[in-house]
Amino acid sequence: MKYVEEFRDGRLAAQLARQLRRAVTRPWAVMEVCGGQTHAILRYGIDQLLPESLTLLHGPGCPVCITPVEILDQAQAIAARPGVILCSFGDMLRVPGSRSDLLTVKARGGDVRVVYSPLDVLALAHANPDRQVVFLAVGFETTAPANAMLIHQAQRQGLENLSVLVSQALVPPALAAMLDAPEHRVQGFLAAGHVCAVMGIEPYRAVAGRYRVPVVVAGFEPLDILQALLLCVRQLEAGRAEVENAYDRVVRSDGNPAARALVDRVFAVATRPWRGIGTIPDSGLTLRPEYAAFDAVARFGLPDAVAPEPAVCIAGQVLTGLRQPGDCPAFGGRCTPETPLGAPMVSGEGACAAYYRYRRAAGGSR
């Protein structure tokens, strides 16, 4: 596979690991923001190649994990209604809300369908004019443009049987909130490459400048991650706090302005809750009034509800890098991918699920 295999080369990985070991002179803690990166780190054993004193903290960038319980409950309530087709990305189906999950709603007769692109939902709405077609629009800046395109097209085409349940989150405000916490451990960030492909690197300059932390935009393959770690460590060792782009085969400095314009047109920035973490100011997107007719919550008259999370779960501390999955007393016992208690265990890309799947006995990176 061209453009992928080259970035999984064992010889080059060993070379980068040697350079990292030479570059590190004291303990550092770097957070990879995105769940896809956490997954790659554990899947390829990247952490096992690192110098002892370099600790990886796993960030909150898993869209499945941080989707609030109340959104899942609302999605299930909509899917259970007759005359509705609820469409979702595949990995949302198994995620438990406060009582059930979408796979169970489907088994009980709800029409729940997996789509691979939000635009598939348009075709479904056209093909089923007598039914309400609802899309569970979740994700970060990465999915926002395609989700915005769906809503924009639905409006242009005058589709009255299509609506969206929006749960869009924004990464930089979450990073800032994490760094505002006095006990935080993060000294540098690997930013999520795909988010930056849309937003560009500008939003991270404020984070790097204000909090004096280096931010390196990173891809998702082993060499991408090792290269970004090397750049980040070199900054830390030199006392610099800049934004660097180690994923320039995908990310342009100004991102994708056309995609951003579409997102701005359909969505407005709003305060929102993150599962496991809590409410973060200006960290989400909501439909603008011009597109309010497509809001599924209003269309189905769903009540606003807040669902409590299990007390034993330390998801918030895991998602912000304060604790490792193995520090949790419930890890691997009461809390497994089959019976998740909290956000990082519900999706394969959550840190707890990744440790459970790839390390089990270990439970902690270092």
Next chain:
Amino acid sequence: MSAERGQAGLPEGPQCPLAVGGHEVIVMAHGGGGRLARQLLEAVFFPAFEADGTRVHHDGAVFAAPPGPLAFTTDSYVVRPLFFPGGDIGKLAVWGTVNDLAMCGALPLALSAGFILEEGFSMATLRRVVQSMAAAARQAGVSIVTGDTKVVERGCGDGVYINTAGVGRVVAGADISPRRLQPGDAIVANGDLARHGIAVLTQRPGFEFENAIDSDCADVSGQVRALLAAGIEVHCLRDLTRGGLAANLVEIAAGAGLRLRLEESALPLADEVAAVCELLGLDPLYVACEGRFVAFVPAAQVPPALAALRGAGAPCPVMIGEVSAACPGGQVILRSRIGGERLLDMPSGEQLPRIC
């Protein structure tokens, strides 16, 4: 329903649209045991399954068993679409059961076939499935000697479900079981992984891939026979169907209480299969195959084992790992191509394509 499915990925060649008892689709009476049911047998099943001179019995077949141990297995087949690049439900139903016997070191003596047909299912499609089964059985050198048909109401089935069972004779001297695994055994795969699951998935509505990926659906009994005939001391065999390589190896490791080690760089994967998995966020190690298996053999016998497999038509046999040491509960460890290690685990339910 059946019309839509029947059109996707149909094999080339003439089709006989001959209706049975004036019906172009299955009706409830085809399962009723009366005249229509008899007509269905005589028009569709007997001509296909008796072409090799076998007499198909509806209640049960009687045959003499050769001396020595026998193997007996059964499996049910549900797949959508019914026809896919490289195979169809009929081939799966015959070869799947033949392969299960092969994994016991047995060569097939006879098969049974049970059909659950949905009211409204196209007679022409049924005929093509049945003919495909007959061709697959001929190729595997086995006969379908008994069978059964039932019809369920429209909406209560998915066109056609097939169950087959098979009896086979264990090759003299073969003793195949996870208990026979030993530290130092090599793990050999007969070909590239994950083809079948991806071939079927990419034929479903919602996917528009330009190039079709062929399923690996195949009869592997000849390859097993070749291994045993070459004098390879085969300790264990496992076909990599549901759950793919990973789930099957985890099960074997647990059964044997041993640690298995795999080399990621040695795992055979076709470029196009790897690309689809990458795109959808699926782990190919958990994707089902229908004509792939692993053999556990003494390390010293790897070269002749690979040669025997190749000689019997295995597409790209290769050593993928080894049995390392005792380990309570069993464990499968994969060394990644950059040198890190991770556990392979049982999957939690079905793999679901991810968001980003």
